[in-house]
Amino acid sequence: MEGPHWSEAGTDAARDAEVASGRQRFLERAYRVRVLNRVLERFSCKADDWTGGQYVVRSPNGAADVVTSLPQLWKAIESCSGRSADPLELELIVRLERAEPIAH
């Protein structure tokens, strides 16, 4: 069976910890969604956790798309917003430089 995407699995020590603690995994996932949504403010789209293994990407007009990993999520964000998902876009960088950090 294929494992999770590297960005979801964490580092190898963290992977062990996650196996040991379902609660820890839940908290990490919730934190990832909060950080993600801070980035997505630029795109007028939102991501929610879906059963702990997928994301739901929602557009401002209510359309929803379910994806299983971050690489898939960036494609969905581009469809949802009509914008290129580019971390080197200056406006996105400036927004994040001014944004309130997310508590872990």
Added chain:
Amino acid sequence: MVVYSRLIPIFVVTGFLGSGKTTLLNHMLRHPSLKDAAVLINEFGAVGLDHFLVKKMDENTVLLASGCLCCTIRDDLKSAILELNSKRERGEVPRYKRMVVETTGLADPTPILFTLMSDPVLRNHYRLGGVITTVDAVNGLHQLDRHAESVRQATVADRIVITKSDLVETSQLAALKAHLMRINPAADYMIGRFGKIDVRRVLRADVYDPSKKAAEVKHWLDLEAIKTARDHKHIHDVNRHDEHIRSFVVTVERPLDWTAFGIWLTMLLHKHGQNVLRVKGILNVKGIDAPVIVNGVQHIVHPPLHLAAWPDDDRRSRIVFIVDDMDGTLIERSLAAFNRVGAAAA
């Protein structure tokens, strides 16, 4: 759960036509470390391989829907490996512990790496051990100038073996090495003489072998070599295939938030994966004492893993990028901005 370091490592041997791949392979396969290796080659050349398990594959490339060349599944490679794997499981061939794949000289090796690192079936049994690229000391500079494939072969390499060094003057050898180091400063450079090479050092390219990873990562982070390579003067010529390829190190002073880093790197590779030829680094991750290694080729990233200890006194995250026409300052600023978002304590 699959333990990555226990998967069968695959070493990819690439290099331009006539650069000495088969000669190197023949030499490597006589070494005791590779006596239990299976070998896949694209074509049977004039130099026969003397080894217990050699299989030929036919080119059969399937371009994925994304249309990106580096995200191409090499169906022939996948089928050849799975066929060998079945025979290994049934006891019809010896239980090989490593595999070596030789590419054709005219191939861009990135689809091969993509296939090995992304195919869900292969990933359950195999992992990429390292990429070894041969460059011919006599014709190497000319090939790098004229053939994009040759540049790609050099940029993805963990080891670059300069072959036929006995046929050129020292100054020509030094010029080729300086040129290659500008394209790929994070590779380990080895000089082959009369077809011979230090095989043990070639196999140290396997960063997922627990006994070798510390030395390999230390080599990645030879910042002085990277600086020297960057400062090396070269003739600007927009028609050269490597004119826009550059390397730099992104350094992050504060510990990295793993979540923010994952979001950032997946987004960067989503948008710019074709231009991020290599990314290799050591990360100081918030909340984890041991350093974390990250290692990727274009759109694909190996599973991150830990080193037991830091290789030097520097505790900053340092990531080596080899890119095609990208702005290193902007990449560094972008990473810092994403990391800042995930920086607040609870």
